[in-house]
Amino acid sequence: MPARTTKPAAPALPRFEPLGSVLAKVVESAAVGMVVSDMDGRMVYANAAFTALLGRGVEDGGGDFFALIHPDDSAAARQRLTLLMRGEASEYRGEHQFRHADGTPLWVMVAAALLRADSGEPLYLITQLTSIELQKKAEEALAHSESRWNFALESARQGVWDHDIRTDTMFYSRMWRIMRGIPPDEEIDGDQAKWLARIHPDDRERIMANVDRQDKGESDTLEYRELTRDGSYIWILSRGKPVEWDEHGNPTRTLGTDTDITRLKTVEQELAAEKERLHVTLDAIADGMISADQDGRVVMMNPAAEQLTGYSSSEAIGKEVRSIFTLRDGVTGEIQECPVAICLARDEPAHLDDDMILVSRSGVKRDIRCTAAPVHTQAGKLGGAVLVFQDVSQSRAMQRELAHSATHDDLTGLANRAAFERVLNSAIASARDGSRRHCLLYIDLDRFKPVNDNAGHAAGDALLKQVAQTIRGSCRSHDVAARIGGDEFAVLLNDCPPEVGQRIADKIVRAIGALAFGWAGRTYHIGASIGLTMVTHQPASPLGFMGEADAACYAAKGRGRGMAVAFGDL
Known part of the structure; x- marks a missing residue:
């Protein structure tokens, strides 16, 4: 940042008129953090949302707004905000990490603009901070699953594009087309000149100067207006960066997302026309707001x-x-x-x-x-x-989808191995005092490999789904069934005596043996071998409960397959 010089004290913020007092209360009650700084970066006002977001107010930490920026982002953020304060930019919008009062980093969307006097002299830097911590965590989690990634993007109405720099070809997702009114099956000419022709004339020069920087990884965000098929313009927030490089380190492929931010831009423009001095504050309020009287x-x-x-x-x-x-x-x-009603009764904020x-x-x-x-x-x-x-x-x-995916097998919908191990450990703990006992089944399919080898993996997957449904249907409602390997399953029969566990295991063997799986005009028959052991106050052998059930399953296969063998009968 440039060296600071001593300036006359900035004039006090104007008091709100009667209507302004309502708007001021909206600002104070808004979910968007707001902070006003003088031209030296000293904070002179912060609303409640800002204090709640960062755990500190105007007087905390010396009142230096720039000191709140996380060191990893400090240089970049200072540079962009300094350009704004010098008058070299009209506004700034970007994503940065700030420091919470407890020292932890927090991702926020930053929107900043200058409040000027009637003479045009800049008086204050007004900055909005909106937490995007959950979005950042969701993006990181979704990176592990392409299907969940696509689902999340479509739910958020974000279009995906993929630029192969070597061949200069483009891929566009379904949502990318929907945003622009382009039919899903229509072929799109990805020529850059034709894309630039759809960009609003006022934005074209700026985009032409930055689009190559995005391909090179020097800039990851573009914001512009694009012409749709119905003749209207939509605002696009385009995020992208290189994901592949050649042997010389040059980017060869860029991947990114386009988000329709038209509604946000429309709100910004309407508020700017209605109340110029408050437009920076109110343009981010896209939430519902109701003002009520004392009754x-x-x-x-x-x-x-x-x-x-x-x-x-x-x-x-x-x-x-x-x-x-x-x-x-x-x-x-x-x-x-x-x-x-809660707020008025207690005369204090009510959060739900x-x-x-x-x-x-x-x-x-x-x-x-x-x-x-x-x-x-x-x-x-x-x-x-x-x-x-x-x-x-x-x-x-999205959070519910991520939580479900973390505990369930994507193919069969049963619990996955990690979730089953947690359930088993809980059952083992409940049996340690000798008052409870459970039955553990280890299931390995017989003659499944020929189906996979001859009919293909698609057939194998379809058969595994049927097997999962069969196992689930053969158990009691409170039992836990899981897929723990390729064609291996496990079932925890809660509070189950040995004779009942044996009956359920035999029932599963018969049900799987009765399956007639048809694929491509051919019928396949498989079977199941099951090992069972009792979960009591301690394992009957050093193998542990899973090891005992596995050993019993191995014995069932050795005795001819298609049967259930208890570890105690070995």
Whole structure:
């Protein structure tokens, strides 16, 4: 950054007018972190969301805004913000890591602009910080599974593109085409000149200067307007970077995503025209917002709240917030108390984050996160409340998908080996005092390899799905079945005596032996060998419970296959 010089004290921020006081309260109650710094980087104001996000306020850490940037990102962020403060850029938007008060790094989306005096002199740097920590973690987790990666991108309406620099060919995903109104089966000419022709004339020169830098890995983000098939322009946020290089270290392939940010840009422009001094603050508020009086009745609501609740502002004004904002528990389905009512009763903020479902007027259900904050008059009396809420359905669906994938086999839907081992360890712990006992089955398919070898892996996968369903259908509802290897399965029969375990194992052998698997005009028959052992206060041998069940399964194969053998009978 340039050397700092002594300046006259910046003028105080203007006080809000009566309407402005409501907007100011919206800012203070918003989920987006806001901080105002003078031209030397000293913080002069930070809202509650900023303090909650980083665990510190204006007076903490010396009040130096730039000191909050994580060292890994400090140089890059300082450089871009310095260009803005010098007047060499009109605004800045980027992703950076900041330091939380406890020292941990936190990924945020940074949006910054200057607040100028009527003379044009810059007065303050206004910066918005929105946490993208969950998105970053989700991106990292989804990188391990291409199918889950594609699902997440489509759920977030992000199109994927792939540029082979060697052949100068492009691949575009289905969602990439949908965003632009292009049919899924239409061939697209990936010629760069034709793509540039679709870019808005005001953005074209800037994009031409940066697109090659993205291919080289020197810049990973582009933001521009692109013409769609219906003749309208959409705003695109394009993220990409090289993923393959040649032997000389030159990039040969670039992969990236395009996100439609038109709605965000539209909101920014509308707020800028309505309230110039507040546009940097309000342009990021795409969440639902309802302002209520001291009786809990609606005073005003924004378009996002109209869309999420299904009520127009004209219909809602004067009604109790509880009558248009219906919350249910995501687990039990029970109706929950209105957060505005809680806030007004306690005269303190009410936060509802976990498993809350908003039911709209039309019955549409959405996962939401909401906060109601009290509004006080100048005399300090409670004058009402502001409710801010956001739709988090996509992020929660992604989290549920990731949680399910972490514990289940992708092919069969049964528990995977890691999850089964956790269940088995819990069962072993419950049996140590001798009051409980369980039965463990180890299942290995007979004659499965010929199906895989002769009919192919697709047939083998289809057969494994049938086997999984057969095993699950042969067990009790509270038993745990898992796929622990290629054609190997395991079942934990909870609170099961030996004779019942033997009957269930025999039932599984008969059910699998009765399968007639048809593929490509040919019918295949397989079988199963099962070893079982009892999970008691301690294993009957040094092999451990899994080793005992495996040894019994091996004995079943040695005795002719297609049978269930108990370890105690060896």
